[in-house]
Amino acid sequence: MQASSANEPIVEFRGVSIAFDGVSVLRDVSFRVMHGETRMILGPAGGGKSVLMKLANGLLMPDAGEVLIFGKSLSSMSKNEIYAMRARVGMVFQESALFDSLNVEDNVAYRLEEEHVPFDEVHERVVEALRFVELEKAINKFPAELSGGMRRRVSIARAIISKPDLILYDSPTAGLDPITSTTIIELVVKQRDVSQTTSLLITHRLQDAFTMATHRYDVTSNDMVPLPAGEVDSSVRFLVLHEGSILFDGTTLELTHSTDPWLKAYLA
Numbered sequence: 320m321q322a323s324s325a326n327e328p329i330v331e332f333r334g335v336s337i338a339f340d341g342v343s344v345l346r347d348v349s350f351r352v353m354h355g356e357t358r359m360i361l362g363p364a365g366g367g368k369s370v371l372m373k374l375a376n377g378l379l380m381p382d383a384g385e386v387l388i389f390g391k392s393l394s395s396m397s398k399n400e401i402y403a404m405r406a407r408v409g410m411v412f413q414e415s416a417l418f419d420s421l422n423v424e425d426n427v428a429y430r431l432e433e434e435h436v437p438f439d440e441v442h443e444r445v446v447e448a449l450r451f452v453e454l455e456k457a458i459n460k461f462p463a464e465l466s467g468g469m470r471r472r473v474s475i476a477r478a479i480i481s482k483p484d485l486i487l488y489d490s491p492t493a494g495l496d497p498i499t500s501t502t503i504i505e506l507v508v509k510q511r512d513v514s515q516t517t518s519l520l521i522t523h524r525l526q527d528a529f530t531m532a533t534h535r536y537d538v539t540s541n542d543m544v545p546l547p548a549g550e551v552d553s554s555v556r557f558l559v560l561h562e563g564s565i566l567f568d569g570t571t572l573e574l575t576h577s578t579d580p581w582l583k584a585y586l587a
């Protein structure tokens with residue numbers, strides 16, 4: 320598959336609609352995510368956020384419109400091209416989606432083993448990915464022995480191990496307590512600022528979205544620190560979905576200054 324050029328969107332939806340059993344879930348959805356952008360996807364439950372994410376990696380195909388990833392339409396790709404596209408995409412699923420019968424090392428290594436990477440290199444890269452999520456000590460544990468937050472970390476390590484060009488985070492903090500949620504958002508900010516990877520992130524917690532927009536990773540302290548008052552991270556943009564349509568597409572400041580009554584009530 321050809322590489323997309325620098326000014327081409329990494330993700331583009333053009334007039335995408337999809338329905339299940341005659342019930343419309345997304346209607347005429349169009350947006351673009353540019354290289355290095357972090358796109359926060361917000362909106363009430365059932366609004367089609369996860370369906371949008373599944374369309375973005377070809378797990379679902381639209382009834383109308385087009386989804387382009389790395390500049391290429393998914394509907395024009397062969398099965399092999401879809402697999403090649405997915406090899407460039409890291410996915411953090413809503414419930415971590417780890418294999419219960421595999422230990423942490425094998426869960427994180429899974430994709431590299433599929434790519435037939437030599438054993439020694441696999442181990443080295445697993446350790447490196449686990450170090451990034453600060454979980455090297457859990458390398459031999461099984462998912463059942465981990466807390467929800469630790470499972471989410473393993474899932475992030477698995478997504479970043481292949482150094483993806485795009486990361487799709489589907490509700491990475493869902494079901495976690497506020498303190499653990501913040502530790503996961505810290506990791507997402509670290510990944511963003513260390514690698515500048517383009518990403519889509521669904522969240523139900525507005526606070527997570529605004530933390531992403533107003534903080535940066537500090538290498539010296541290995542910690543997330545606030546940006547100076549009034550500053551926001553320019554790579555963060557928002558998409559708000561409501562009943563299958565895009566209600567808002569823009570920057571953090573445009574979102575917080577919106578006069579749309581529904582949006583103001585949603586953000587309140």
Ligand SMILES: Nc1ncnc2c1ncn2[C@@H]1O[C@H](COP(=O)(O)OP(=O)(O)OP(=O)(O)O)[C@@H](O)[C@H]1O
Binds near residue numbers: 367523
């Ligand atoms: N494979 C499917 N078959 C039938 N209906 C589906 C399927 N996938 C999603 N839906 C329906 O599409 C609608 C949108 O679901 P989706 O999971 O995308 O919402 P969401 O915005 O992610 O919600 P939440 O915030 O609760 O995760 C829901 O009504 C859901 O039942």
